[in-house]
Amino acid sequence: MQPPSPSPAPTPSPESTNLVTSRRAFIKAAGATAGVSALAGVKLPYVHAADDSTISVALIGCGGRGSGAAVNALTTAKKGPVRLTAMADVFPDKLENSFKALKRNEEVGSHVEVADDKKFIGFDAYKQAMDCLKPGDVAIFTTPLAFRWVHFRYAIQKGLNVFMEKPLTADGPTSRRMIELAKEASAKGLKVGVGLMSRHSRSLQDLSKRIQDGEIGDIVAMRGYRMHGPVGSAFSTKWDGKGSELMWQIRHFHSFLWASGGCFSDFYIHIVDHLCWMKGSWPVKAQALGGRHYRKSNGEDCIDQNFDTYSVEYTFADGSKFFMDGRCINGTLPIYASYVHGTKGIAIASKANDCGFPSSIHKGQNPDRASALWTSPSVPGEQDPYTNEWNDLMDAIRNDKPYNEVKRGVEASLVTSMGRMAAHTGQEITFDQMLNHEHEYAPGADTLTPESAPPLRSGPDGKYPVPMPGIVKDKEFEPLKA
Numbered sequence: 056m057q058p059p060s061p062s063p064a065p066t067p068s069p070e071s072t073n074l075v076t077s078r079r080a081f082i083k084a085a086g087a088t089a090g091v092s093a094l095a096g097v098k099l100p101y102v103h104a105a106d107d108s109t110i111s112v113a114l115i116g117c118g119g120r121g122s123g124a125a126v127n128a129l130t131t132a133k134k135g136p137v138r139l140t141a142m143a144d145v146f147p148d149k150l151e152n153s154f155k156a157l158k159r160n161e162e163v164g165s166h167v168e169v170a171d172d173k174k175f176i177g178f179d180a181y182k183q184a185m186d187c188l189k190p191g192d193v194a195i196f197t198t199p200l201a202f203r204w205v206h207f208r209y210a211i212q213k214g215l216n217v218f219m220e221k222p223l224t225a226d227g228p229t230s231r232r233m234i235e236l237a238k239e240a241s242a243k244g245l246k247v248g249v250g251l252m253s254r255h256s257r258s259l260q261d262l263s264k265r266i267q268d269g270e271i272g273d274i275v276a277m278r279g280y281r282m283h284g285p286v287g288s289a290f291s292t293k294w295d296g297k298g299s300e301l302m303w304q305i306r307h308f309h310s311f312l313w314a315s316g317g318c319f320s321d322f323y324i325h326i327v328d329h330l331c332w333m334k335g336s337w338p339v340k341a342q343a344l345g346g347r348h349y350r351k352s353n354g355e356d357c358i359d360q361n362f363d364t365y366s367v368e369y370t371f372a373d374g375s376k377f378f379m380d381g382r383c384i385n386g387t388l389p390i391y392a393s394y395v396h397g398t399k400g401i402a403i404a405s406k407a408n409d410c411g412f413p414s415s416i417h418k419g420q421n422p423d424r425a426s427a428l429w430t431s432p433s434v435p436g437e438q439d440p441y442t443n444e445w446n447d448l449m450d451a452i453r454n455d456k457p458y459n460e461v462k463r464g465v466e467a468s469l470v471t472s473m474g475r476m477a478a479h480t481g482q483e484i485t486f487d488q489m490l491n492h493e494h495e496y497a498p499g500a501d502t503l504t505p506e507s508a509p510p511l512r513s514g515p516d517g518k519y520p521v522p523m524p525g526i527v528k529d530k531e532f533e534p535l536k537a
């Protein structure tokens with residue numbers, strides 16, 4: 056199967072001064088026509104029953120990004136009333152720290168209205184938090200990716216709009232499930248944003264249009280780099296045997312493919328996604344190198360599933376290439392950038408991050424200041440793609456515009472997983488193979504309790520199965536039997 060082309064980012068709408076009025080007008084119109092039989096079968100979007108344009112938000116997964124996403128959501132209050140009314144996490148300390156930080160936030164603290172009985176803890180907390188919302192409100196999913204489909208399925212059932220963080224999936228079965236759920240969400244008129252915020256970077260949007268218009272000619276190759284020391288929980292030493300092993304794995308989610316897709320998926324997906332967007336298609340296959348040079352931390356064995364070095368060669372249907380290099384090793388050359396080589400010139404997609412800041416186009420293949428033909432301008436009020444993605448989502452909600460980024464988010468997640476699996480197996484992996492692969496990394500993610508055995512079991516030595524390229528070839532690792 057030919058992978059589908061990435062759809063463009065939703066076009067940001069011009070700032071509207073009467074968003075509240077138009078939402079009210081819509082609610083009034085919907086109310087007036089609701090009983091008319093001629094409308095039977097016509098899909099009506101979810102709106103609040105009362106003449107109230109306030110959007111309530113529930114935060115599910117109250118860690119670093121969740122707290123940031125809640126701030127981003129609440130800053131849209133400038134364009135229409137919004138408040139945070141419920142929070143859910145599996146750890147009380149995470150929830151309480153996030154709540155306190157949000158409450159203290161000078162800009163948005165006054166929009167945080169989470170009563171103690173609207174703070175929920177546990178694996179079912181997501182349901183309780185979403186039960187506090189009305190159809191048309193927004194649920195934020197910022198847990199590790201293993202729970203995306205579980206939470207999304209419930210949000211659809213409740214008629215809620217959603218913002219969910221990347222990556223969306225790490226394996227074939229959950230990718231297929233998420234694509235089906237995305238169709239259900241669209242059929243219900245729900246709006247769903249995905250945290251691939253590069254798509255909402257005004258400089259990358261501008262660059263993508265210029266590339267499509269032929270400013271660098273035909274794309275022959277692209278290069279992406281994210282190389283720095285270890286970050287997040289990519290490298291872990293053994294669980295100390297106290298408490299729940301599952302809860303310990305969740306706290307160290309970058310270490311485990313079931314929870315995060317590992318450091319490759321979690322850290323590199325933005326560059327993979329935005330370069331494929333520049334190309335206008337997804338790659339058909341990948342082959343890759345990768346390995347783990349060092350497996351000790353302060354003298355202790357590391358037991359996580361990650362390599363510390365990845366180099367993936369993606370191939371597009373037209374034969375052009377995209378090389379993605381990722382490294383987590385202290386003391387090595389740090390590079391965090393992306394490049395697009397065309398027959399007429401080169402573009403720097405992103406100079407030192409995931410989102411442009413700036414993007415530029417150059418004559419020839421040497422992207423220096425002297426060769427620059429265009430550099431993306433800073434757009435006042437729209438410099439921050441994390442804010443833009445929320446303004447775009449809320450605009451779609453308030454004005455009932457079609458908006459569902461899930462299919463594209465799953466495709467970006469699949470392409471990332473395809474590169475990771477190519478490195479972990481030492482084989483060529485096609486898009487189709489990744490999509491249709493049967494290995495599900497966290498089966499039963501919807502039935503976990505703190506006492507459950509973790510989806511990945513350790514051996515008697517406390518070590519987990521790791522990728523073995525050339526030995527374990529049909530899957531990324533050989534799970535240990537229970």
Ligand SMILES: NC(=O)c1ccc[n+]([C@@H]2O[C@H](COP(=O)([O-])OP(=O)(O)OC[C@H]3O[C@@H](n4cnc5c(N)ncnc54)[C@H](O)[C@@H]3O)[C@@H](O)[C@H]2O)c1
Nearest residue numbers: 116117118119120121144145149197198202220221222250
């Ligand atoms: N777009 C970006 O630039 C960006 C940046 C950082 C993180 N992220 C993404 O956001 C997600 C979270 O990352 P983070 O850095 O905030 O991690 P984190 O560990 O700080 O936060 C995750 C939170 O989810 C909670 N949680 C875990 N399982 C849960 C469950 N089943 N129900 C409810 N809560 C649960 C954890 O206890 C934790 O508080 C990841 O998918 C990550 O890739 C995106």
